[in-house]
Amino acid sequence: MRFDVVTLFPEMILESSSYGVTGTAIEKKVVGLSVWNPRDYTHDRHRTVDDRPYGGGPGMVMKCQPLCDAVDDAKLKNKNTDYKVIYLSPQGRQITQELLVEASQYSQLILVAGRYEGIDERFIDAVCDEEWSLGDYVISGGELAALVVIDSITRLIPGVLGDEDSAQQDSHMNGLLDTPHYTRPEKGELGAVPNVLLSGNHKAIERWRMKQALGRTALKRPDLLKAKELSAEQDALLKEFRNEVHESD
Numbered sequence: 048m049r050f051d052v053v054t055l056f057p058e059m060i061l062e063s064s065s066y067g068v069t070g071t072a073i074e075k076k077v078v079g080l081s082v083w084n085p086r087d088y089t090h091d092r093h094r095t096v097d098d099r100p101y102g103g104g105p106g107m108v109m110k111c112q113p114l115c116d117a118v119d120d121a122k123l124k125n126k127n128t129d130y131k132v133i134y135l136s137p138q139g140r141q142i143t144q145e146l147l148v149e150a151s152q153y154s155q156l157i158l159v160a161g162r163y164e165g166i167d168e169r170f171i172d173a174v175c176d177e178e179w180s181l182g183d184y185v186i187s188g189g190e191l192a193a194l195v196v197i198d199s200i201t202r203l204i205p206g207v208l209g210d211e212d213s214a215q216q217d218s219h220m221n222g223l224l225d226t227p228h229y230t231r232p233e234k235g236e237l238g239a240v241p242n243v244l245l246s247g248n249h250k251a252i253e254r255w256r257m258k259q260a261l262g263r264t265a266l267k268r269p270d271l272l273k274a275k276e277l278s279a280e281q282d283a284l285l286k287e288f289r290n291e292v293h294e295s296d
């Protein structure tokens with residue numbers, strides 16, 4: 048996977064991607080990351096990337112030409128034709144794990160991060176294949192969204208995560224919330240670890256964890272549970288969880 052980010056703040060992308068899982072994947076060259084600053088594609092002495100909006104109104108709009116030339120340069124970096132140009136914007140489709148899994152199949156993602164009020168609509172229509180959003184809240188530009196995409200897709204690339212994490216990822220993508228986690232001490236000021244986790248009975252532990260995942264999803268994210276088909280065993284576990292919750296009322 049190659050990520051090419053078109054941004055007025057390239058250091059923000061490079062610096063933030065140098066940590067942890069993404070940092071290691073870039074070092075190992077499992078993923079490629081390059082940044083393209085529209086300002087480097089201007090030709091005037093002030094290196095102008097924005098201008099006033101036609102029709103009036105507040106704020107500035109990013110000009111087409113520097114963005115087009117930056118994207119063209121990013122495309123030259125890749126011999127493959129299976130790329131997508133994605134504009135991160137508040138008007139976009141909300142990013143989900145499903146969307147990211149699908150996008151991870153491409154060999155190059157060109158991520159366009161906007162600043163100011165936005166980008167000239169003609170660039171979006173002519174150059175961008177998709178428009179993605181983080182959700183219904185306002186942030187100051189597309190860079191943080193591009194970083195979310197880079198991080199989450201990098202984790203999906205085979206070999207990037209260790210085996211343990213990959214298994215955990217599977218369970219996170221099964222449509223349920225995660226099970227609770229505990230580490231030492233066994234008993235502390237904040238309470239004790241559930242006995243079953245100390246039992247060494249792997250079958251019972253697995254059963255308990257599934258019950259917790261089902262129960263927590265029912266309590267915290269009923270929308271996720273509604274979208275999911277439960278097996279007969281899961282149905283029974285969820286009923287058990289609900290009975291146990293009522294007992295402590």
Ligand code: 9D3
Binds near residue numbers: 161
């Ligand atoms: C005053 C007009 N604003 C409406 C609330 C428009 C506006 C323009 C530009 C709002 C935000 C931005 C910058 N945001 C992004 O570039 C962005 C974003 C976001 O704000 N929310 C969720 N996902 C994303 S992806 C890119």
